[in-house]
Amino acid sequence: MLALEEKIKKEGKVLPGGILKVGSFLNQQIDISFLMEMGREISRLYENCGVTRIFTIESSGIAIAVAAATYMNVPVVFARKNKSNNIANDVYTSRVSSFTHGNTYDAVVSREYIKADDTVLIIDDFLARGSALVGLIDMVKQSGAKIAGAAIAIEKGFQGGGDNIRRTGIRIESLALIENMTDNEIIFKR
Amino acid sequence: MLALEEKIKKEGKVLPGGILKVGSFLNQQIDISFLMEMGREISRLYENCGVTRIFTIESSGIAIAVAAATYMNVPVVFARKNKSNNIANDVYTSRVSSFTHGNTYDAVVSREYIKADDTVLIIDDFLARGSALVGLIDMVKQSGAKIAGAAIAIEKGFQGGGDNIRRTGIRIESLALIENMTDNEIIFKR
Numbered sequence: 001m002l003a004l005e006e007k008i009k010k011e012g013k014v015l016p017g018g019i020l021k022v023g024s025f026l027n028q029q030i031d032i033s034f035l036m037e038m039g040r041e042i043s044r045l046y047e048n049c050g051v052t053r054i055f056t057i058e059s060s061g062i063a064i065a066v067a068a069a070t071y072m073n074v075p076v077v078f079a080r081k082n083k084s085n086n087i088a089n090d091v092y093t094s095r096v097s098s099f100t101h102g103n104t105y106d107a108v109v110s111r112e113y114i115k116a117d118d119t120v121l122i123i124d125d126f127l128a129r130g131s132a133l134v135g136l137i138d139m140v141k142q143s144g145a146k147i148a149g150a151a152i153a154i155e156k157g158f159q160g161g162g163d164n165i166r167r168t169g170i171r172i173e174s175l176a177l178i179e180n181m182t183d184n185e186i187i188f189k190r
Numbered sequence: 191m192l193a194l195e196e197k198i199k200k201e202g203k204v205l206p207g208g209i210l211k212v213g214s215f216l217n218q219q220i221d222i223s224f225l226m227e228m229g230r231e232i233s234r235l236y237e238n239c240g241v242t243r244i245f246t247i248e249s250s251g252i253a254i255a256v257a258a259a260t261y262m263n264v265p266v267v268f269a270r271k272n273k274s275n276n277i278a279n280d281v282y283t284s285r286v287s288s289f290t291h292g293n294t295y296d297a298v299v300s301r302e303y304i305k306a307d308d309t310v311l312i313i314d315d316f317l318a319r320g321s322a323l324v325g326l327i328d329m330v331k332q333s334g335a336k337i338a339g340a341a342i343a344i345e346k347g348f349q350g351g352g353d354n355i356r357r358t359g360i361r362i363e364s365l366a367l368i369e370n371m372t373d374n375e376i377i378f379k380r
Contacts, residue, residue, distance in 0.1 A: 078249070
């Protein structure tokens with residue numbers, strides 16, 4: 001999605017440690033018309049895939065999941081990040097290590113919100129090493145639902161998570177795929 | 191908003207300690223067409239108020255803020271919940287005690303996303319004792335921006351937070367206002 005690449009080049013900030021900050025339009029501050037454009041593109045990519053449910057994880061996945069849901073007209077379910085040791089019984093859960101925040105948590109979602117007869121589209125804002133996405137896939141598998149694939153706003157391809165998951169046969173569509181980035185330059189893969 | 195009252199009566203669950211669970215349509219799982227209806231109603235309530243920015247707090251405020259923003263065509267900004275002691279310099283911050291989660295955190299937002307010439311509409315999913323809303327109001331005041339008011343999906347009026355804030359002169363519109371609730375009954379105030 002060329003418009004997203006241009007937005008990243010214009011407004012994104014590369015921070016030490018391979019962090020890309022896009023707070024000005026995707027997290028912290030959300031450019032609403034641009035968000036809806038991203039949602040529409042995700043809807044186009046997964047049309048005719050029989051998606052019955054969108055699954056994401058708090059917090060910054062929620063906005064883009066809601067945007068896509070308005071075009072696909074399916075419910076959004078989001079996993080919570082549970083940092084305590086208390087996990088209820090009636091949930092699916094998976095352990096996730098966050099690259100950006102340098103912490104580990106249990107992603108948790110109530111069993112009642114993903115059913116075996118669902119076809120699930122997983123949506124998130126970022127894909128780097130892929131730990132959150134692996135966790136979301138794991139939870140869908142626990143439910144017995146079918147996975148249509150994943151849609152990501154920005155994939156940092158050079159961190160390898162996306163390709164590792166694609167090798168397992170899961171479809172991933174990234175609206176912008178960064179091949180490499182330095183303080184001065186962000187190079188996209190088409 | 192009668193449709194919301196009916197939804198709460200039908201799908202809401204009253205848990206011990208005055209907790210109302212609406213995970214089936216507002217948090218965890220989001221009914222997208224209903225979410226957009228709530229967003230449209232908020233837009234109607236605050237039309238002609240010159241709103242330039244919607245301000246909310248992660249996580250479950252984001253979806254309804256995005257829904258309202260699609261009708262009002264303004265950016266959404268969301269505060270983060272910071273549980274560590276590290277707070278950057280270039281932020282507005284306010285201490286919040288969560289009734290639902292029984293914890294305390296610093297709400298944080300980057301100064302660059304709320305400016306003195308903004309007119310801010312604050313949106314959140316729940317209002318109980320009002321600590322999160324007081325924190326959001328506090329951060330907007332720090333920025334020097336004007337507050338158009340607040341829009342809340344569900345206010346638990348019997349916990350008093352909303353009325354305490356209204357007494358300070360801030361407009362609060364709640365789409366559903368619960369006067370009282372027991373295990374068997376939820377009574378709304380019109």
